[in-house]
Amino acid sequence: MRLWSKRFWRRRLHLMALFCAMTVVTFFFGLSNLESSFILGSMLSSAPKPCACQPCIVGQENDTWFYKKLKQSVQPLLTKDNRELTNETYAWWMYLQMEEKPSSLNMVLDKLFRIIPGDEDYMDAEPTRCRKCAVVGNSGNLRSSGYGKLIDSNDFVIRINQAPTEGYEQDVGSRTTHHVMYPESAKDLNDNTNLLLVPFKILDLEWIISALTTGHITHTYEPVMSRIKANRNKVLVFSPTFMRYIHESWLKGHGRYPSTGFLSLMFALHVCDKVNVFGFGADHRGNWHHYWEVNLLDSAFRETGVHDADQEQNITQMLAKKGKITLFKGVVWSSFRWDS
Numbered sequence: 001m002r003l004w005s006k007r008f009w010r011r012r013l014h015l016m017a018l019f020c021a022m023t024v025v026t027f028f029f030g031l032s033n034l035e036s037s038f039i040l041g042s043m044l045s046s047a048p049k050p051c052a053c054q055p056c057i058v059g060q061e062n063d064t065w066f067y068k069k070l071k072q073s074v075q076p077l078l079t080k081d082n083r084e085l086t087n088e089t090y091a092w093w094m095y096l097q098m099e100e101k102p103s104s105l106n107m108v109l110d111k112l113f114r115i116i117p118g119d120e121d122y123m124d125a126e127p128t129r130c131r132k133c134a135v136v137g138n139s140g141n142l143r144s145s146g147y148g149k150l151i152d153s154n155d156f157v158i159r160i161n162q163a164p165t166e167g168y169e170q171d172v173g174s175r176t177t178h179h180v181m182y183p184e185s186a187k188d189l190n191d192n193t194n195l196l197l198v199p200f201k202i203l204d205l206e207w208i209i210s211a212l213t214t215g216h217i218t219h220t221y222e223p224v225m226s227r228i229k230a231n232r233n234k235v236l237v238f239s240p241t242f243m244r245y246i247h248e249s250w251l252k253g254h255g256r257y258p259s260t261g262f263l264s265l266m267f268a269l270h271v272c273d274k275v276n277v278f279g280f281g282a283d284h285r286g287n288w289h290h291y292w293e294v295n296l297l298d299s300a301f302r303e304t305g306v307h308d309a310d311q312e313q314n315i316t317q318m319l320a321k322k323g324k325i326t327l328f329k330g331v332v333w334s335s336f337r338w339d340s
Helices: 001-031 033-045 065-068 087-097 106-112 147-152 203-209 239-248 259-270 310-319
Strands: 132-136 156-161 178-181 194-196 234-237 274-278 326-328
Touching: 087 239, 106 194, 106 203, 132 259, 147 178, 147 274, 156 259, 194 203, 203 234, 234 239, 239 259, 259 274, 310 326
Parallel strands: 132 156, 132 274, 156 178, 178 194, 194 234, 274 326
Antiparallel strands: none
């Protein structure tokens, strides 16, 4: 009798839940689009904020374009617990620079994580956090911009490739918390800066091992620094899984792979609550310029063919239009292209 009673009440609860759900659906279908949108918006606005910034990158608004592309579950960094690649990702990664005789990835990673921590970092978003990040490119449009103090006021200051600061502090700032590089663009760092390596091939992982220890690798497809000054406890590595996700979800396969500038922006989009972008720009011919070069016109150089600058530009401008990032365009060039 007791067993029958439990089944009876369980069925009644299921029926009541079903009835409530049908009532809610019927209610919303009976309203106009404006009324239902208003009620749903009110329900969403009463939900807890995902961060303490105003606004947060990830909010309660219904933005199909943004949330169709964003995959928060994809971790940006290669770690001890996030080192496995699918066969598809491994094949995509190997295609980027087509190594003739790549080393065993598992063996290289075993060596790597004996040298660097390989811990999971930055996946700590919460309602009380407001992490503001500056992604600083190398464009000549930073010259005379006066952005230095504004850049330095961010929690994270992410710089790319060479990016000198000494002598340019008024326009580019002096702080660097994360420096994005690959072997061919490497530079020495101070002890407080995180080195964020973009590995376009397995040899790049072998290079960082060598550069922090024996210094035996001196050449990839061109001469590289054999050793580098960097705090090995602050070395981070982009995950090829993350790189592939950026290429396919955000860029829709345009170009062979994303530029370091676009990868830096996407990293910030995933680990920060507010993203400010400085120092990206080109002239009307599509030429890039570096802020440290003496004559901007004489030092202009053309974009490479491996990145789709137009696609990256379109996505970035859309993110700015939707309020996901803030673009600071500088004072020199009005058109916008990525600094790779």
